[in-house]
Amino acid sequence: MTERQASVLIVKMTPLDDVLLNPAIKHLEELGFKVAVFNVPLHVPLTLYNWKRRQFKAETILDLVKREFSDVPYTAVIAVGYIDAYAEGLNFVFGYSTQRYGTVYVKRLKSDDVLVYQSRIIKEVTHELGHALGLEHCDVPRCVMSFSNSVEDVDKKSMFFCEKCSAKLSSILKAKQRV
Numbered sequence: 121m122t123e124r125q126a127s128v129l130i131v132k133m134t135p136l137d138d139v140l141l142n143p144a145i146k147h148l149e150e151l152g153f154k155v156a157v158f159n160v161p162l163h164v165p166l167t168l169y170n171w172k173r174r175q176f177k178a179e180t181i182l183d184l185v186k187r188e189f190s191d192v193p194y195t196a197v198i199a200v201g202y203i204d205a206y207a208e209g210l211n212f213v214f215g216y217s218t219q220r221y222g223t224v225y226v227k228r229l230k231s232d233d234v235l236v237y238q239s240r241i242i243k244e245v246t247h248e249l250g251h252a253l254g255l256e257h258c259d260v261p262r263c264v265m266s267f268s269n270s271v272e273d274v275d276k277k278s279m280f281f282c283e284k285c286s287a288k289l290s291s292i293l294k295a296k297q298r299v
Contacts, residue, residue, distance in 0.1 A: 181223055182218060243264055
């Protein structure tokens, strides 16, 4: 795959072992993205925690990430943390994104098998990056952009964009370069 000419800042929201995060970073680099890591864990205040649900609200964490990293010179910012989060109308989410910014919540992706855990993190980081860059959910079940309602859904999809999503992403990134 050709150099995508897009830069991604990976932000740790909680301390995460490099053994878990490095494979996702390597995968993004292999896809042609330039990746940097912000290693100082982002302070996620407990005021964003919903004590009744015992989860963080994904939208509020995404707002925090947008505020904290609004002036960085990266095409996209993806924050990753060992957090359990939800969005309105959903019991939980593995990630949440908007234009340029995304979050990945790895707590529900956990597996006793480190290779499975790494694979799930790779897929969700790639998925949320796709959203942050402008891609929607895909109806191709194996595409990394397909919607995952469970870890079983995450396990079934690949870590790559399907042909259609890859073409859309290339088009989006070319348009960003012209701006």
